[in-house]
Amino acid sequence: MEWIEATLVERKFFTDTLFSIKVDAPLSPYLAGQYAQLGMMIDGELVKRAYSFVNPPHPHCHEFYLVEVAGGILSPQLAHVSLGSSLWIGERASGFFTLDEIPSYEHLLMLSTGTAVGPFLAMLQTEQTWQKFDRVTLVQGVRYNQDLNYREVIDAIGQNHQNFQYIPVVSREAPEQGLAGRITQLIETEQLAQYAGFELDASHCQVMVCGNPDMVRESRDLLRARGFERNLRRKPGQLTVENYW
Ligand SMILES: Cc1cc2nc3c(=O)[nH]c(=O)nc-3n(C[C@H](O)[C@H](O)[C@H](O)COP(=O)(O)OP(=O)(O)OC[C@H]3O[C@@H](n4cnc5c(N)ncnc54)[C@H](O)[C@@H]3O)c2cc1C
Ligand SMILES: NC(=O)c1ccc[n+]([C@@H]2O[C@H](COP(=O)([O-])OP(=O)(O)OC[C@H]3O[C@@H](n4cnc5c(N)ncnc54)[C@H](OP(=O)(O)O)[C@@H]3O)[C@@H](O)[C@H]2O)c1
The missing domain is CATH 3.40.50.80 (Nucleotide-binding domain of ferredoxin-NADP reductase (FNR) module)
Structure with missing residues (x-):
């Protein structure tokens, strides 16, 4: 998997735990229903998880809908990292739920x-x-x-x-x-x-x-x-x- 940098450009909280994020990154074409791998360096390790695109396919603006899992490793970080931060994203989306x-x-x-x-x-x-x-x-x-x-x-x-x-x-x-x-x-x-x-x-x-x-x-x-x-x-x-x- 090729990892590229993505910029966190927007975040919206709907409730205490449910939120959306938008990231900017030039991805290969994908299909509605597929997911990306998002990753962050946490304690010196790349922690990565799958997140489904909410938006219809777009070349660089990608939206995800998340829940902050209590005690989870990556989702609390994605809920609180500053806007403008860099994240890692898999350059190719995956999945057959299409x-x-x-x-x-x-x-x-x-x-x-x-x-x-x-x-x-x-x-x-x-x-x-x-x-x-x-x-x-x-x-x-x-x-x-x-x-x-x-x-x-x-x-x-x-x-x-x-x-x-x-x-x-x-x-x-x-x-x-x-x-x-x-x-x-x-x-x-x-x-x-x-x-x-x-x-x-x-x-x-x-x-x-x-x-x-x-x-x-x-x-x-x-x-x-x-x-x-x-x-x-x-x-x-x-x-x-x-x-x-
Ligand atoms: C194909 C695929 C697509 C996914 N798309 C999304 C998505 O669009 N949005 C999203 O929020 N998550 C999505 N997930 C789940 C996501 O990959 C992570 O598992 C989640 O963010 C928790 O990661 P964590 O490191 O915070 O928690 P971890 O420390 O890895 O804890 C995992 C635990 O969190 C709970 N959990 C995980 N995901 C959810 C969830 N979505 N809702 C409720 N409880 C959950 C479960 O109890 C699970 O055992 C997807 C998973 C897969 C396999
Ligand atoms: N603070 C909050 O208000 C809040 C809100 C949302 C999420 N969260 C957090 O987010 C995490 C996940 O919560 P979530 O609500 O997104 O997901 P969830 O626990 O998967 O619940 C979503 C829906 O799925 C239902 N469900 C669960 N098991 C089912 C089954 N076997 N068959 C059919 N339906 C089933 C639930 O019903 P039941 O209600 O009957 O289980 C609920 O209606 C939790 O760790 C929680 O801490 C918190």
């Missing part, structure tokens, strides 16, 4: 927890999404209402695309909008499908799942039991997943 890997279908259902809404926001801001699917639903599971951010971006996507639906899911207080509970419970009880007005059926729906690995595993198991199969290049299915840790 629309190139997914067949055209009637409905694309995007399931995310926490900051894993990021890669979906990148995809939703590319034309490819709207060329490949007749209908797109973004579901974001969070603990508290205040953890639902990027509302202007999401509203703009909705204004530009009548066939887009956004469903927040809030687990630890009453939702101001959307549904209460966990995404997995709402799949199991059919509440998600009923609320959104779709059939969660492998003949109509491609599902992409990203975020908390327990949510990813449990969602995958529920969907497999309904006939969804993993998308492979040699054998297309209807299910594509990415774990954040």
Whole structure:
């Protein structure tokens, strides 16, 4: 991996722990849904972690949505390092959690927890999404209402695309909008499908799942039991997943 210097040009805090950063660096072309490796020298060692692009592909301005993990090594540094500082970034993005890997279908259902809404926001801001699917639903599971951010971006996507639906899911207080509970419970009880007005059926729906690995595993198991199969290049299915840790 070739590492190059990036400049931290912007940071915005949405809550005490959730924030976005923008970095400037000349990267090779990448795809919506991919991630970069960001790194900082900490105690004489390059500490690096993966972060998904929130922005649609851009040659030098890159945005990431992060949570400051309590007791984490890199994310607290990224939350507090001064603007204008240099970071390290992998010059080539990675990852197969992209629309190139997914067949055209009637409905694309995007399931995310926490900051894993990021890669979906990148995809939703590319034309490819709207060329490949007749209908797109973004579901974001969070603990508290205040953890639902990027509302202007999401509203703009909705204004530009009548066939887009956004469903927040809030687990630890009453939702101001959307549904209460966990995404997995709402799949199991059919509440998600009923609320959104779709059939969660492998003949109509491609599902992409990203975020908390327990949510990813449990969602995958529920969907497999309904006939969804993993998308492979040699054998297309209807299910594509990415774990954040
Ligand atoms: C493909 C990929 C893409 C990723 N994209 C993002 C991203 O866009 N934004 C982002 O915030 N993180 C993202 N991550 C997670 C990120 O790489 C780091 O793991 C995270 O920032 C914690 O690093 P740390 O050094 O602070 O904590 P560490 O000391 O490495 O602690 C790791 C622990 O932090 C917790 N954790 C890690 N990531 C998250 C998270 N996103 N939300 C909640 N808890 C978490 C887990 O309990 C994990 O065991 C991604 C991971 C992968 C594999
Ligand atoms: N201070 C704060 O208010 C605050 C806010 C956000 C994050 N954080 C910090 O950030 C870290 C991660 O928090 P996060 O909220 O981004 O991520 P998270 O713990 O992954 O929670 C995000 C959402 O995923 C749900 N979830 C967890 N496990 C699941 C499973 N097996 N199946 C289905 N859904 C599941 C959670 O529901 P449950 O609520 O039922 O677990 C929550 O609704 C934590 O270390 C925390 O300290 C703090």
